[in-house]
Every structure is written in structure tokens, then in C-alpha cells.
Amino acid sequence: MPRPLAPPVFDTAAAYPQVAAARDALAAGDWPAMRAVVDAQDAHGRTVLVGGVEDAADAETFLRKVLAAQPDDPVAAAMLGAHLIRAGWRIRTAQRAQDVSREQFAQFFDHLRRAEQVLIEATARHPDDAAAWTQRVTSARGLQLGQAEARRRYDRLAARHPHHLPAQSSLLQQLCPKWSGTWEKAHDFTRECTAAAPPGAPNAVLIVEVHLEQAFDHGTLSAARAFLRGQQVRAAIHDAAQRSIWHPEFRHGWGWVRVRSTFALAFCLMQEWTSAAQQFAALGDLGDESMFGYFGDAVAQFQRFRDKAYAKGGQP
Structure with a gap:
């Protein structure tokens, strides 16, 4: 009999204990402890931590006091910007623009403009800060500043951090048609x-993300399944896997849970159940909302696809 499956754990702290340490420091109002945790990480880790603790109670008041x-x-500024952006996006919701009320948009833009004030000064003082620039790529999209401005911000970041996946994922959203981009720009x-990233790096997941976005469109x-099973799309996703999750140099560093979760979803929709089951097995009890939320409740959908992958592809 297969072992019972625990619900997936989406909390980033389960995969990255540094997130729990940062949250504890913020809850305790211990800024030196927070800085010690953040400063010990690479650029990717700093960006995750800046965006991963912004929901703490009274975070805005505390971070403004620190600033x-x-x-x-730079950490306080980037974290405050992330907090304001996240709070604004919760007000806006993930609905299409036509389903968002005028009042929601007004509050959304107010939050993002306040974030911009903080982040513009932060990047002027610290032009090499990847976490702050990543937030500015996201705020450019929300404020509808256009493709050129979003790309300008990304290019400023990439000049110092050329393979910064969090910023790349954010800009990819901007380049999709739903944010006034084109599929050609997004795929390019x-x-x-992917071509510029080192062998085994997680960046090839971007290939999967853009194909999933186009499939859901x-x-x-x-129709999404049929699109993903097309010969050219399937070949592109397999090549992305060879460059990342199937490559011997792939490591479980920052972002690995999201990468494997995204590939797992793609393999499920492609009906490549063995490959999907392998990704779910590598995740264990961990998971990431990734794009599972496109179908409804992300946890329920993750479980549904995981159960089917194990049933058809084999459960370790």
C-alpha cells in the first residue's frame, strides 16, 4: 500500500530556515539579528528574505522606525518596499483588471507609489542591491510604467547580478500579453x-513558466494540455529540464522548491507522469504555489496533481 501523503507545506520557512530566523527577529524587533541573517545570504537569498517576512504584524511601523x-x-528600505507592494497587491487581488474595482485600484496605486518613494532612494544609495531592484521591477508592472521602464530597471540589476532569477521571473510577467507584452518578447x-545561465542553474525554469503562461492563455x-504536448513545446521543456533539474550540477539552493514545483506541474499537464512523480518525490512534503493557484486553491490542486502523478508514474 502506498504511504499516506501529508498535505504540502508551502511555507518558505520549511525549506529555508533562514526565513524563520528572519521572521523571529522581526517579530522581536531585533534589527541587528535581522541584518545578521540577511547579510549572510547571497543576492537570491537576500531577495527571498526581503520578500518573505513582509506580512509580519506592524511591519511597516517597525521598518519606518528603523529607516x-x-x-x-538597504535591507530596511527593500523590506519596507516589499511590504507595501505585497499589501497593495492583496488589495488589488490577482483578478484581471476588468474585475478590480476603482477603489481597489486607488489603494493599490497608493501603496505602490509609497513603495516607489522608498525604493528609489534605496537604489540611489545602493545601486548594486538586487533585492531593492527586484521590488522596483515588480512595482513598475503594477504602476503600469511600461515595458521600456520595467526592462530598464531589470537591466540595471542584471549589470551587477546577471542571473538573478527573482527579478527575471518578475520581468517575465511584464513581458506577457496580460501586462501589455507579447509572447515573442516573453519567449526571447x-x-x-537560460542560455546565459551556468549549467545546472535554476534559470531554465523560466522556459517552463512562459510556456505554462501561454498554455493557460x-x-x-x-487546450492548455494540448499546447504543452506539442512537439516543439515538449522539446523546449525537456531541454530546460536537462539544463536545470536533470543536470548533475543542479542544487537545492534558494528557489529550488519553486523550480521543482513548476516542472512537476508542467509534466503533469504533459501527462509525463513518471517525470512528474520524480519531481514530487524530490520535494518530499514541500511545495510551492507556483502556478497551481491558476486552477483554484493551490494546496488542493497541488495534492490532486501529486496524487495522480504517483498513481500513474509510481510512488517512491
């Missing part, structure tokens, strides 16, 4: 990032 005392603190960007699940 008032230490105006040059993912190929550019077809409107129905059956």
Missing part, C-alpha cells in the same frame, strides 16, 4: 536568460 534611525540601511527573454485546461 528613520538608519536612513542608509526566457531563452536569453488558451482558456481551457484541455
Whole structure:
């Protein structure tokens, strides 16, 4: 009999204990402890931590107090910007623009403009700070500043951090048609990032992300499946897997849970159940919302696809 499956754990702290340490420091109002955790990470890790603790109660009040005392603190600025952006996006919701009320948009833009004020100064003081620039790529999209401005911000970041996946994923959203981009631009960007990344790097997941975005744009699940099973799309996703999750140099560093979760979803929709089951097995009890939320409740959908992958592809 197969072992019972625990619900997936989507909390980033389960995969990255540094997130729990940062949250504890923020909850305790211990800024030196927070800085010690963040400063020990690489650029990817700093960006995750900056965006991973912004929902803490009274975070805005505390972070503004830190900034008032230490105006040059890049972590406090980036974290405050991330907090405001996230709060604004919760108000806006993930609905299409036509389904968002005028009042929601007004509050959304207010939050993002306040974030911009903080982040513009942060990147002026610290032009090499990947976390702050990543937030500015996201805020450019929300404020509808256009393709050129979003790309300008990304290019400023990429000049110092050429393989920064969080910023690449954010810009990819901007390049999709739903944010006034084109599929040609979106695919060109993912190929550019994938080709430039080192062997075994996680960046090839961008190829999967853009194909999933285009698949879901077809409107129905059956049409999405048919698109992903097309010969050229399947070959592109397999090549992306060879460059990342199937490559011997792939490591479980920052972002690995999202990468494997995204590939697992793609393999399920492609009906490549053995490959999907392998990704779910590598995840263990961990998971990432990734794009599972496109079908409804992300946890329920993750479980549904995982159960089917194990039933058809084999459960370890």
C-alpha cells in the first residue's frame, strides 16, 4: 500500500530556515539579528528574505522606525518596499483588471507609489542591491510604467547580478500579453536568460513558466494540455529540464522548491507522469504555489496533481 501523503507545506520557512530566523527577529524587533541573517545570504537569498517576512504584524511601523534611525540601511528600505507592494497587491487581488474595482485600484496605486518613494532612494544609495531592484521591477508592472521602464530597471540589476532569477521571473510577467507584452518578447527573454545561465542553474525554469503562461492563455485546461504536448513545446521543456533539474550540477539552493514545483506541474499537464512523480518525490512534503493557484486553491490542486502523478508514474 502506498504511504499516506501529508498535505504540502508551502511555507518558505520549511525549506529555508533562514526565513524563520528572519521572521523571529522581526517579530522581536531585533534589527541587528535581522541584518545578521540577511547579510549572510547571497543576492537570491537576500531577495527571498526581503520578500518573505513582509506580512509580519506592524511591519511597516517597525521598518519606518528603523529607516528613520538608519536612513542608509538597504535591507530596511527593500523590506519596507516589499511590504507595501505585497499589501497593495492583496488589495488589488490577482483578478484581471476588468474585475478590480476603482477603489481597489486607488489603494493599490497608493501603496505602490509609497513603495516607489522608498525604493528609489534605496537604489540611489545602493545601486548594486538586487533585492531593492527586484521590488522596483515588480512595482513598475503594477504602476503600469511600461515595458521600456520595467526592462530598464531589470537591466540595471542584471549589470551587477546577471542571473538573478527573482527579478527575471518578475520581468517575465511584464513581458506577457496580460501586462501589455507579447509572447515573442516573453519567449526571447526566457531563452536569453537560460542560455546565459551556468549549467545546472535554476534559470531554465523560466522556459517552463512562459510556456505554462501561454498554455493557460488558451482558456481551457484541455487546450492548455494540448499546447504543452506539442512537439516543439515538449522539446523546449525537456531541454530546460536537462539544463536545470536533470543536470548533475543542479542544487537545492534558494528557489529550488519553486523550480521543482513548476516542472512537476508542467509534466503533469504533459501527462509525463513518471517525470512528474520524480519531481514530487524530490520535494518530499514541500511545495510551492507556483502556478497551481491558476486552477483554484493551490494546496488542493497541488495534492490532486501529486496524487495522480504517483498513481500513474509510481510512488517512491
